[in-house]
Amino acid sequence: MRVIELSEYGGPEVLRLAERPEPEARPGRVRVRVAASTINPVDQGIRAGVMGEFPKPLVLGWDLAGTVVEAAEGFHAGQRVVGMVPWFASAHEGTYAEVVSVEPGWLAPLPEDADLVAAATIPLNALTASQALGLLGVHSGQKLLVTGASGAVGGYAVQLAARAGIDVVAVASAGDEDHVAGLGAKEVIGRADLDRQRVDAVLDAGVAGPSLIGAVRDGGAFVAVVPHGLPEPERGVRVSRVEVEPDAARLRELVASGLSTRVADVLPLADAAEAHRRAAAGGLRGKLVLRVSRG
Numbered sequence: 055m056r057v058i059e060l061s062e063y064g065g066p067e068v069l070r071l072a073e074r075p076e077p078e079a080r081p082g083r084v085r086v087r088v089a090a091s092t093i094n095p096v097d098q099g100i101r102a103g104v105m106g107e108f109p110k111p112l113v114l115g116w117d118l119a120g121t122v123v124e125a126a127e128g129f130h131a132g133q134r135v136v137g138m139v140p141w142f143a144s145a146h147e148g149t150y151a152e153v154v155s156v157e158p159g160w161l162a163p164l165p166e167d168a169d170l171v172a173a174a175t176i177p178l179n180a181l182t183a184s185q186a187l188g189l190l191g192v193h194s195g196q197k198l199l200v201t202g203a204s205g206a207v208g209g210y211a212v213q214l215a216a217r218a219g220i221d222v223v224a225v226a227s228a229g230d231e232d233h234v235a236g237l238g239a240k241e242v243i244g245r246a247d248l249d250r251q252r253v254d255a256v257l258d259a260g261v262a263g264p265s266l267i268g269a270v271r272d273g274g275a276f277v278a279v280v281p282h283g284l285p286e287p288e289r290g291v292r293v294s295r296v297e298v299e300p301d302a303a304r305l306r307e308l309v310a311s312g313l314s315t316r317v318a319d320v321l322p323l324a325d326a327a328e329a330h331r332r333a334a335a336g337g338l339r340g341k342l343v344l345r346v347s348r349g
């Protein structure tokens with residue numbers, strides 16, 4: 055099978071198309087032919103070598119959408135599925151690969167007519183948004199500030215929070231205000247307006263940084279998405295960092311819930327390096343998705 059692997063850390067050019075044997079079928083695992091995999095910031099960080107040292111050559115990729123290869127663990131052959139490989143906690147065999155062997159608890163079934171490219175943008179980022187909202191403990195009628203609402207984690211968080219009756223103040227990228235308002239935000243602001251906010255809770259998906267804790271009322275809550283985004287607790291504000299974990303039951307709910315997805319472009323697997331270059335350049339609206347196979 056074809057994979058994109060890297061043997062050294064560095065820029066996008068370290069990503070190479072390679073041939074590997076397909077993983078073998080084994081008990082407790084489900085083999086999936088990957089149709090689509092999403093480029094995420096964590097993939098760029100691992101590639102650059104800033105997320106730690108891992109055995110190489112390695113295959114990047116957390117998100118997958120595809121079809122089950124053979125019946126296993128309650129899934130049937132040909133079934134469409136979506137899933138998230140918890141890359142750090144697994145064997146570092148990611149989803150930039152034509153076939154992956156995954157735990158059933160990382161997967162959720164998709165409808166037969168599901169768009170596999172759009173579905174591949176859901177698992178990592180919608181689960182992160184959902185788990186971040188759980189950490190915040192915000193409820194209907196409270197005011198939540200979401201940064202990076204033009205991005206995937208922020209965009210899903212806006213949708214999920216708005217559906218729960220939370221008043222969302224969302225930070226949109228310049229020119230993207232209408233899109234973010236359409237996700238259900240009560241108020242859409244720019245980064246320059248962050249200083250003036252006073253809210254019950256903050257989800258800092260755009261990594262505005264620790265100083266944003268100043269926007270949270272005494273006794274409120276703040277969730278960061280990266281270690282360097284975590285403030286020192288102050289004034290009784292609960293501070294935590296989300297670290298996404300697979301959750302098959304929640305993922306099933308999320309894919310069935312009609313979340314609005316956002317795909318910037320679709321590139322063939324062989325163009326993974328180009329996809330990483332474009333992701334690093336910024337300014338995208340939506341995710342770049344790798345078309346891995348016709349699976």
Ligand SMILES: NC(=O)c1ccc[n+]([C@@H]2O[C@H](COP(=O)([O-])OP(=O)(O)OC[C@H]3O[C@@H](n4cnc5c(N)ncnc54)[C@H](OP(=O)(O)O)[C@@H]3O)[C@@H](O)[C@H]2O)c1
Nearest residue numbers: 095182202204205206207208227260262279296297298337
């Ligand atoms: N801890 C976890 O478990 C976990 C899981 C998933 C993701 N993450 C992290 O969550 C973050 C968001 O991921 P993503 O996939 O949603 O990324 P994304 O789709 O690239 O979105 C990031 C968004 O943040 C905006 N942004 C960038 N810098 C900003 C700033 N200084 N202030 C406000 N907004 C800013 C970007 O807007 P522009 O395009 O205008 O710059 C973009 O809209 C990443 O840091 C990622 O590593 C963490």
